[in-house]
Amino acid sequence: MPSLAAVSKIDFPYKVSQQTIKDFARDVFASSFPDIRRMLPVFDNTEICTRNLCKPLNYYMQTHSFEEQNREFIQLALEYSVKAIEMCISSADISGDEITDLICISTTGLATPSLDALIINKMRLDPHINRMSVFGLGCGGGTSGFAKACTLAKANPEAVVLLVAVELCSLTFLRHDFSKSNFIGSSLFADGVAACLLMGDRCEKGSDSRVRFMAAGSKLYYDSLDIMGWDFTDTGFKVLFSPGIPALIAGNVREDVSSFLAKQGLALSAIRNFIFHPGGKKVLGAYEEALAAGGDFLQTSRQVMKEYGNMSSCTVLYVLERFLHGYEKGYGLMMSMGPGFSSEMVLLEMN
Known part of the structure; x- marks a missing residue:
């Protein structure tokens, strides 16, 4: 892999x-x-x-x-x-x-x-x-x-x-x-x-890398196109996002993650490293509520958001970079959600 x-x-x-x-x-x-x-x-x-x-x-x-x-x-x-x-x-x-x-x-x-x-x-x-x-x-x-x-x-x-x-x-x-x-x-x-x-x-x-790719998954939620995106105007990119994003995440993420992991023969309990995009305080709260993985499993995501803010697509890679300085051996799950509205996942083996 x-x-x-x-x-x-x-x-x-x-x-x-x-x-x-x-x-x-x-x-x-x-x-x-x-x-x-x-x-x-x-x-x-x-x-x-x-x-x-x-x-x-x-x-x-x-x-x-x-x-x-x-x-x-x-x-x-x-x-x-x-x-x-x-x-x-x-x-x-x-x-x-x-x-x-x-x-x-x-x-x-x-x-x-x-x-x-x-x-x-x-x-x-x-x-x-x-x-x-x-x-x-x-x-x-x-x-x-x-x-x-x-x-x-x-x-x-x-x-x-x-x-x-x-x-x-x-x-x-x-x-x-x-x-x-x-x-x-x-x-x-x-x-x-x-x-x-x-x-x-x-x-x-x-050949000596300790982090290997295992699988990826993607899901687009029907009829959620207006949740997040740009309105392209004469003056530039006008940001659009709905206050309903955390509720959408909380209502879907556990089933999405569980289904993705099940295809790899894994359960949520197998994940040791949660490499999540920190969209904001409420988004992190929605992940925590839905996944209930125990402990401060989104600590690294929260710390990156605290130090940098939400850098859109880059943020999860900043989180990944920090994990490489210290992680628990086992499986890692990368996850981000964005316009579409959609979710993206990658399963990693981290040894």
Whole structure:
């Protein structure tokens, strides 16, 4: 089975405290929300302490056109993707020339030629790399992308698959959008870039890996298309998400997880490492309520959210990176949920 050789992540130079962003939101939204003082505690209730941002905070006080924001996205996404890749291949002790496949995941900016093409050109990687650019999976993209990378590595035992997830959520902030969704989004979302290397069975560099891919599963819930996503407007990406997300998770996740594991001959009790995307405090609470796995089984997810915020697809890979510094031997379950509304799962063997 494919093995995980390395994971890297980016800590942006403009990490900001949640209290500072709360003060920023008060200044931005005060004129449009007469009850702003009643709404501001939402920042305190997220359990987020710091947020990973790709630009200094004063950048967001200014009005930017969609063209300007997207230009920033392309420039910064390329710059930090290259940094994450360089860290990842160094950690795996391989050269860029050995990469056979490249998958790029993002939902927060547009680029044509796509980001994978920009990366190959910038880094002078093998021009014959099999490449895939995936847009629109949102928070589910990290786990889904990981599954796709493992599928490629399973199909070709000699594959060296590079997965890159880039989400610059802050660059979608609409300065003059005074909707409640934009206000709530400003309390949660942050920026992240992560890279992973997956190796086929015949790759020597992956032969001593302690983390191996076992299976993947995906489910889309009918008639839930309006739960989460973007409304594409003249000014940019307008965030849409429903307060019903935690209830949807709580009502479905146990059955979804149990069914997925049963296909592998496992029960929920077999999982030792829960590598979950922390969509927010209420989302984590919904997972805990539904799965009741005992102890603080989402501690690592909660800690990543506390230190970085919700970085959409990248977040679960930040959680995975932290697990690699210490985990319990046994099975690991990666899980993310995102627009669709959908769930994505990956089963890992961690020895």
